[in-house]
Amino acid sequence: xxxxxxGKLVEKSPTHAVISCNGxxxxxxxxxxxxxxxxxxxxxxxLTHYAVSVDVRSGASNHNLYGxxxxxxxxxxxxxxxxxxxxxxxxxxIMSTLSPDELKxxxxxxxxxxxxxxxxxxxxxxxxxxxxxxxxxDLSPMLGNISPPSGNTIRNEAxxxxxxxGFDKTKVDxxxxxxxxxxxxxxxxxxLIKESLKVL
Numbered sequence: 001x002x003x004x005x006x007g008k009l010v011e012k013s014p015t016h017a018v019i020s021c022n023g024x025x026x027x028x029x030x031x032x033x034x035x036x037x038x039x040x041x042x043x044x045x046x047l048t049h050y051a052v053s054v055d056v057r058s059g060a061s062n063h064n065l066y067g068x069x070x071x072x073x074x075x076x077x078x079x080x081x082x083x084x085x086x087x088x089x090x091x092x093x094i095m096s097t098l099s100p101d102e103l104k105x106x107x108x109x110x111x112x113x114x115x116x117x118x119x120x121x122x123x124x125x126x127x128x129x130x131x132x133x134x135x136x137x138d139l140s141p142m143l144g145n146i147s148p149p150s151g152n153t154i155r156n157e158a159x160x161x162x163x164x165x166g167f168d169k170t171k172v173d174x175x176x177x178x179x180x181x182x183x184x185x186x187x188x189x190x191x192l193i194k195e196s197l198k199v200l
Contacts, residue, residue, distance in 0.1 A: 002065070006045040012038060014096075014161035014193055017067055019044065028067030031077075031095035032161075036190050037069040047074045051081070051088040066092060072100050076137075083132045085125050093165055094118050094129075097197045107133045119167070119200050155180060158192040167200050175199045 005028065007021030014035045019026050028046055030038070038044065046067035053062045066088065068074040073095060080091040097118045098106065106114035107130050115126035155176055162172045179187070179195045187195065 002048050002050055004045055004047045008042055009044040014189060015164040026065060028065045029092055030067045031092055032190055032193055033073060033095055033099050034067060034069045047071060049074060049077060053088060076100055076103060079133060079136055083129055090120060104137060107137060117198055119197060154189050154192060157189045158196065161193055162196060
């Protein structure tokens with residue numbers, strides 16, 4: 001099993017990073033949270049999770065590596081994918097919509113609506129996520145400290161990232177225009193993606 005990859009950071013986007021290690025370029029899917037934490041330095045290290053998914057219709061298998069800056073996020077990701085109805089891609093979307101602390105806050109306060117704000121999660125799955133995580137996470141630091149979620153190039157990067165996550169291009173374009181106009185175009189790429197994910 002590959003537990004981490006350390007090497008030269010040759011590419012970084014809100015949805016993936018490419019690390020060159022011993023002549024091999026590894027593409028790792030990352031969350032928006034990891035993207036924000038990943039420093040723009042030549043050498044970097046990402047913890048990894050190897051996932052295999054099988055297409056029910058074709059029977060083809062997909063092999064993907066997911067990367068994380070911190071063990072805390074990887075543990076949350078691995079706990080999420082053990083929940084019935086949560087795929088690796090869904091777990092990555094959850095970690096892109098909510099930071100580790102925001103997710104823990106939602107679980108600690110049993111805030112179903114917060115979990116439902118993630119694209120693709122309905123009431124039943126949101127409740128299941130809270131129930132499953134509640135018994136597996138140390139939520140004591142969160143109790144009593146529940147907090148709310150926090151030019152063209154920026155919009156293009158956000159558009160590309162959201163489409164990569166599987167959202168409809170037309171809807172993404174409409175939502176981005178609305179968010180940009182509402183915020184007077186003062187958001188960073190990360191902030192724009194987060195705000196858009198709340199609407200998509």
